Amino acid sequence: MGLALVPALTTTAQAETTATAVSVPGTFNSEIGCSGDWAPNCGQAQLTARTDGSGAWSKTINIPAGSHAYKAALNNSWADNYGANAQYYGADIPLNIPAGGKNVTFVYDPVTHWIADDVNHKIVTAGGSFQSEIGCAADWAPNCLASWLKDTDGDGIYTWSTTAIPAGTWAVKAAIGQSWTESYGQGGSPTGADIGFTVPRTGSAVDFTYNSTTHVLNVRTEQPPGPPLDGTLGALYTPTETTFRIWSPDSSQVSVTVGGQSHPLQPADVSGYTGVYQAVVPGNWKNQPYQFRVGNNTVRDPYARMVKPGTTEGIVMDTESITPVGGWAPRPVITKREDAVIYEMNVRSFTIDPSSGVDAAKRGKFAGLTQTGTTHNGVKTGIDHLKELGVTHVQLLPSFDFNSTVPNWGYDPLNYNVPEEQFSQFTAPEDRVREFQTMVNEFHKNGIRVIMDVVYNHTANKDVFQNITGKYYHQTELSGTGNSLDDGNPMVSRMIMDSLRYWVDTYNIDGFRFDLLGVHQYKNVDQWAKYLQSSFPDRTLQIHGEPWSGGVDDPQQAQKVRYGTTPALAGGHVGVFNGAYRDAVKGGTRDRILGYMGGSSSNASAIALGMRGSPLTTKSTSPLPNPWDPAFAYDPEQTINYVSAHDDLNIWDKITYSGVNGGTTGRAGQMNRFAAGMVLTSQGIPFFHEGDEFLHSKVVNGDYEAAKNSYEAGDNVNAVQWGEKTTNNATFRYYKDAITLRKNTPALRLGTWDAVKAQMATSVNGSVVTSAISSRADAPTSHDTVVVYNPTNSPVNVNLPAGTWKKVLDTNGTTDSTSTTADGLAVTVFKKP
Numbered sequence: 001m002g003l004a005l006v007p008a009l010t011t012t013a014q015a016e017t018t019a020t021a022v023s024v025p026g027t028f029n030s031e032i033g034c035s036g037d038w039a040p041n042c043g044q045a046q047l048t049a050r051t052d053g054s055g056a057w058s059k060t061i062n063i064p065a066g067s068h069a070y071k072a073a074l075n076n077s078w079a080d081n082y083g084a085n086a087q088y089y090g091a092d093i094p095l096n097i098p099a100g101g102k103n104v105t106f107v108y109d110p111v112t113h114w115i116a117d118d119v120n121h122k123i124v125t126a127g128g129s130f131q132s133e134i135g136c137a138a139d140w141a142p143n144c145l146a147s148w149l150k151d152t153d154g155d156g157i158y159t160w161s162t163t164a165i166p167a168g169t170w171a172v173k174a175a176i177g178q179s180w181t182e183s184y185g186q187g188g189s190p191t192g193a194d195i196g197f198t199v200p201r202t203g204s205a206v207d208f209t210y211n212s213t214t215h216v217l218n219v220r221t222e223q224p225p226g227p228p229l230d231g232t233l234g235a236l237y238t239p240t241e242t243t244f245r246i247w248s249p250d251s252s253q254v255s256v257t258v259g260g261q262s263h264p265l266q267p268a269d270v271s272g273y274t275g276v277y278q279a280v281v282p283g284n285w286k287n288q289p290y291q292f293r294v295g296n297n298t299v300r301d302p303y304a305r306m307v308k309p310g311t312t313e314g315i316v317m318d319t320e321s322i323t324p325v326g327g328w329a330p331r332p333v334i335t336k337r338e339d340a341v342i343y344e345m346n347v348r349s350f351t352i353d354p355s356s357g358v359d360a361a362k363r364g365k366f367a368g369l370t371q372t373g374t375t376h377n378g379v380k381t382g383i384d385h386l387k388e389l390g391v392t393h394v395q396l397l398p399s400f401d402f403n404s405t406v407p408n409w410g411y412d413p414l415n416y417n418v419p420e421e422q423f424s425q426f427t428a429p430e431d432r433v434r435e436f437q438t439m440v441n442e443f444h445k446n447g448i449r450v451i452m453d454v455v456y457n458h459t460a461n462k463d464v465f466q467n468i469t470g471k472y473y474h475q476t477e478l479s480g481t482g483n484s485l486d487d488g489n490p491m492v493s494r495m496i497m498d499s500l501r502y503w504v505d506t507y508n509i510d511g512f513r514f515d516l517l518g519v520h521q522y523k524n525v526d527q528w529a530k531y532l533q534s535s536f537p538d539r540t541l542q543i544h545g546e547p548w549s550g551g552v553d554d555p556q557q558a559q560k561v562r563y564g565t566t567p568a569l570a571g572g573h574v575g576v577f578n579g580a581y582r583d584a585v586k587g588g589t590r591d592r593i594l595g596y597m598g599g600s601s602s603n604a605s606a607i608a609l610g611m612r613g614s615p616l617t618t619k620s621t622s623p624l625p626n627p628w629d630p631a632f633a634y635d636p637e638q639t640i641n642y643v644s645a646h647d648d649l650n651i652w653d654k655i656t657y658s659g660v661n662g663g664t665t666g667r668a669g670q671m672n673r674f675a676a677g678m679v680l681t682s683q684g685i686p687f688f689h690e691g692d693e694f695l696h697s698k699v700v701n702g703d704y705e706a707a708k709n710s711y712e713a714g715d716n717v718n719a720v721q722w723g724e725k726t727t728n729n730a731t732f733r734y735y736k737d738a739i740t741l742r743k744n745t746p747a748l749r750l751g752t753w754d755a756v757k758a759q760m761a762t763s764v765n766g767s768v769v770t771s772a773i774s775s776r777a778d779a780p781t782s783h784d785t786v787v788v789y790n791p792t793n794s795p796v797n798v799n800l801p802a803g804t805w806k807k808v809l810d811t812n813g814t815t816d817s818t819s820t821t822a823d824g825l826a827v828t829v830f831k832k833p
Contacts (some may be wrong), residue, residue: 017080022047024115026070026095031241032061054145055137057108062329065102068095072108072115075760086114086152095119105178107145115543118177124149124158126181126208126217128172128194134164139507142175142183145752149174149210158210161239167202171195171759172211174217187326188215197221200458205226207239209321213431232498233276234303235290235316242285242316243462245291247302247491249275250469251295258290258316260285264466273470274330285316287429294711295320297467300415302495305502307401307414307427309388309421315429319506322430325438328444328508334540337573337637338749340688341680341739342451342542344645345369345424348397348406350690351713353723364406366399366423366435366576366656370442377721383446385725389693389732391737393542393815394443394452397646399423399436403460403685407718409646409711411515412460414479416499418558433506440508449510457519457549458484478519480550487524488556497528499608500623504536517545517576521556522623524567529572544575544640544685559726563632564624567616571633575685578639580630581610585675589648590708592658597675599791599825601767606630607789610767612685614639619753622677636750639684644692645676651675651688652695653707664695664728670811670825673734677827680738681787683750683760693735694725729813737813741829746787747773761833766821767791786830788822795821 010179017585023045025038034042048055069092074080083090095104095117105118116123126147129139136144150160170822171194176182185192188211193808197219200207207220231378236243244256245268254265254277268278291313292299300307300527304314334340344451352364357374358381374382386394398410401418419436426432440450458479461467465472471489478484487493503509529543547561554560566576584606592598596607609615610720615637616624621634633639644651651672660668672695679686691697698707698717710717725732742748750756758780762771768790772783783801798820811826824829 014173017074019057019074019110021075022049023073023076023112024059024061024070024106025073026068026092028063028066028068028070028095030065040078041767047106052137052141052144052146054661055110055149056148057110058106058147058189059146060103060105062101063095063097063104065099066095068310069093072113074353083114083115085154086112088113093117093120102621107148107152109148112150112152114150116150119122120150122158122176122212123178124210124212125178126160126172127175127177127180129171130165130168130170130172131560134165140476142180143178145178147208149208149680151212153287156212156428157760158212160208161205163203163205165199165204165206167198167199167204169198169832172197172208172217172219174215176225177402182744183218184215186227188217190215195759213428213432215433217323218321218323222223232303232304232502232679233270233495234301235314236287237286237316239282239284239286241282243278244290245270245276245278246292246294246299246468247273247275247304248277248294248468249471249491252277252583253293253295255279255293256281256290257284258288262293267520273494276535277484286318288316289313290316291745292468294737299468300464302465302468303417304415305417305506306432307418307549309401317429318432319433322433322437322506324441326438326441329441329537331444331508331510332449334449336749337542338683338685338751339541339743340393340542340685341391341742342393342395342640342685343690344395344397344453345690346397346409346646346718347420348720349715350720352407353719354722355381356720357722361425364423365425366419366439367425370439370446371392371549372446377810379722379724379726379729380651381722381725383443383448387446387737390743391448392474392700393449393451395453395566395687396453398452398515399452400454404585404622404712407713407715411455411711413455413458414460414464415752416454416456417419417502425674437507444508448645449542450508451511451513451694451767453513453515454500454508455515456485456487456499457514457516467579474519474579476552476555478549478552478554479516481554484519484550487520487609488760491589493521493524495533496524500528501535504532504539504541510539511542511737512545514543514545516549518548518554519550520561521559522561522568523559525574526569526572529569529574533572542575543573544577546579547576548579557627558623560778562627564627564629566632567621568623568633570621570638573635573637575638576632577638577645577687578610578630578641578684581682582605582630582639582643584610585678586651586654589654590754594658594660594791595673596767596791597825598658598660599767599793601791604764604767604769607678608764608771610639611678611682611769611771611787611789612760612762613750613754615683615756619757631686633753636683636756637685641679641682642688642689642817643679644689645687646689647709649704650696650698653694653697653699653704656697656699658706662763664731667825668697669728669731672731673811674789674825674827676735677738678789680735680742681748681809681829683748684758686742689718691724694732695718696724734813738809738827741809741814745785745829745831746775748787757770768796770798784832787830788830790822790824790826790828793824795823798822798828800830803832806833 099444265277306315351368362368401415402410
């Protein structure tokens, strides 16, 4: 007999009724001794009021096998009853019992009206050192429901909030089934370590959240008053209400739909913003979808923290309560930015090939990047390879939500604040946030910082934002994609700045690489960078980008990021990719013309400038008259030195495309080492692309055209093939040795323009460039390191300063020699012992 057939169940208005009795009428009632099924007044179905201070009702009943259904009824009648998801007059709750029957524990909460059983749900309690303070008979009492976590919406996330825990430091675990037989501690570990938390003052709100998939129990305590909600837009969550805000300068017809109901937005005076509309929607909307409308159009939330893939719907998120598995670890220490060695990688390409040794489910995913212990034929792969190599930073190609399907580099943004779902193992919103956090955290645990490649210069297409307002986009196309964003509009600039802060704050990101930074106004970039550096003064954030636009004429070029405006960005510690030095070393990026690495003597002076970190002729933070002046760096940290990146031919393919013979062990391989050695011994910050260190090639079946622009090529082109590390291990050893030398040689990492000027003497002799460097500011002419670039085919003898010297790097890597010879087509480094 279905409950829906009972005539009395026609009311829809919920009464506030005090429960003097609670029962579980259902299809099993007659089988447990009641006179019939669906009997709200049957004694055998009555729950018992608990005496543990929780106010809850519970009972364990032996239910026979079968497919049953039930509800909760109050006071021996159907007048007040609750069904699935704590709904008044809600749907029947299914209860499937296996053969032989089962003891089922029913628990009812009179506040939320959630009726639960331990077949469909877990009975989760926060057992801890505080329980006696909230009314339990003792601490660490898993059977005290005063600290009961509930999953009223059925999403597998159990929550409990309280203000009853006094000020102090406490510990807790998640107990399942009112006992310690099943319990979870730090990081969701079974019977793991206690989870500590601090309540700042008596009466503070404390929120407990248990994820039944990961078993992670998070505790969020109320923090001292911080910035008001007027600090940002989007969906601003609290447990009692969510504030929805969007910029709509052109239309007052703005609404948001959440929970199946549409709410009109009204103009709001929000400090730091203009044209904002807002609605405050009561209720707990965590993890629920929402949809903005402007005029007659559904539009995405530019500030969304999570989205339903393939839609314009956002997801209300409480990201402040989410932390990585195991909790945040310390960030790797970096003293100054010139100490960085940056390794560019694509989330998919780095591990998608089976030779990566990464678990099949993690290949091409965020988790795959940090799986340790992986090898190929006994050689380290993945993150262990990066540690062996010695890099300090990884730079991830776009990892936010993009439009294209993988394999693709992802330079077509949809949602700037959302991790890309194609790189995720999870679908649940909180799990996806935690997964990205955990990836960053695991890199940190392994001594590596994380830089994000961000694409704020354009979107996937104009449909992304234009139905909100066309003011997001430039009138003049600057990105080469037909949809460049206009950060000249203060609200677009503010959106970018807010997004940058969000990634640092929520995901512990260590810096940003800006695609086509030259599309942006340098004064805005300076503002963003200074805001980040001052907001996170302990982070030593790395910020750099491309100082050019998308190959188009820009009528406002003087206001944009170029070499010439880079000095004005010194205060925010912003650097740029040194394309001038790249071209001097490498030659063209897609042609067969070789630069200095091919033996050219005509550009030796350009090499000498790049070797010194491309310093300004005169120290100043004023923009230069020539926007493309190659002497642009106010500080060595402002030049990113490289010969290979995801764009164009990588260094190995450039060499072979140019017809250089000899293969990996001959002239071609030596030329690769020569170019890499220059990058790693020049002042500034060295950068190279995944696989360069073992001569990865993107040329398949002789197709160099695909290799020149492989942004949407298949895995057979872009994926790192880890067998190449074994084949070209001599090249890998060279990169490793040169990185180790750089780390151990302060003279290669001078930190200021003044240090370069005073402590570095550079000379050009024909095509050979030599620098004598002192690592000591107090003895600037007492040179202790000499670096020689020799692009010729013949060795040269080096006249070293007085004293005892050792040759420590040659064309093959680390050496220990008293020879004063610098081989041809080689970087040679001499040091005083």
